[in-house]
């Protein structure tokens with residue numbers, strides 16, 4: 258159980274309305290923390306907030322698009338009177354799943370803003386206060402996609418690789434100031450977001466985690482950073498970290514193509530956000 262005296266009295270979850278974010282919220286409410294939940298969709302936000310209130314938590318919700326340039330300023334204003342002791346950055350996605358030269362640069366920039374620019378601004382803002390108080394925690398969500406380049410994930414894979422390196426450096430800088438930093442690396446996780454894009458959870462060889470287990474594991478590892486790979490995905494990370502990068506990248510690519518062929522799906526290499534690669538590929 259997480260220590261409310263160390264990480265409270267308020268936790269802020271960027272992407273706290275459903276899936277892994279909602280499960281973090283439930284666990285933190287049960288542990289006695291109050292919550293600020295940020296996401297775009299009102300209904301899901303309210304549903305999760307109401308569930309957390311049943312555990313006695315004070316909950317504040319904010320509808321905001323985390324890829325917008327004013328996202329951090331809006332969140333900071335909405336929480337200016339609160340002591341945020343735990344920042345959990347859940348929201349992230351490959352919102353533009355195209356081969357790089359066929360995609361739209363402005364859309365790729367949105368992927369960078371959601372996964373990098375806004376998280377950096379939020380960490381900068383709330384991390385300073387945590388460092389002054391000499392306590393707190395910061396959790397960033399990573400992906401297996403951040404260990405290896407893959408088609409239609411050029412930018413998304415890149416931002417997730419950035420997340421890991423950023424988390425490691427931040428962990429080093431803050432550990433002497435009493436602030437814990439953890440990058441929690443997810444494999445395929447049965448979230449509503451992934452269900453909506455049609456991810457094939459039944460593809461052979463795919464290890465699927467449940468959001469509640471992922472959140473529980475994340476809180477268990479907070480304080481033991483800088484990086485924790487969700488259980489069951491260790492071998493994938495090891496294979497993807499092979500120093501022979503051509504072997505690693507081509508090996509994973511060919512395995513994915515075999516998987517798609519077995520399912521009778523052709524990867525046309527262009528594609529939409531709901532393309533074949535997105536439908537079957539572990540992210």
Ligand SMILES: NC(=O)c1ccc[n+]([C@@H]2O[C@H](COP(=O)([O-])OP(=O)(O)OC[C@H]3O[C@@H](n4cnc5c(N)ncnc54)[C@H](OP(=O)(O)O)[C@@H]3O)[C@@H](O)[C@H]2O)c1
Nearest residue numbers: 272274276277278296297298323348349400445446448450
């Ligand atoms: N699920 C997987 O298989 C998987 C695998 C590897 C890594 N990951 C990583 O894990 C994290 C969570 O993944 P997930 O999306 O599958 O699960 P999730 O826990 O369901 O997270 C999505 C949350 O973020 C919010 N969100 C998404 N885009 C947003 C935006 N632009 N502005 C504000 N809020 C936004 C969603 O609410 P709204 O949509 O209402 O805004 C929701 O609350 C991401 O960082 C993802 O890259 C997931």
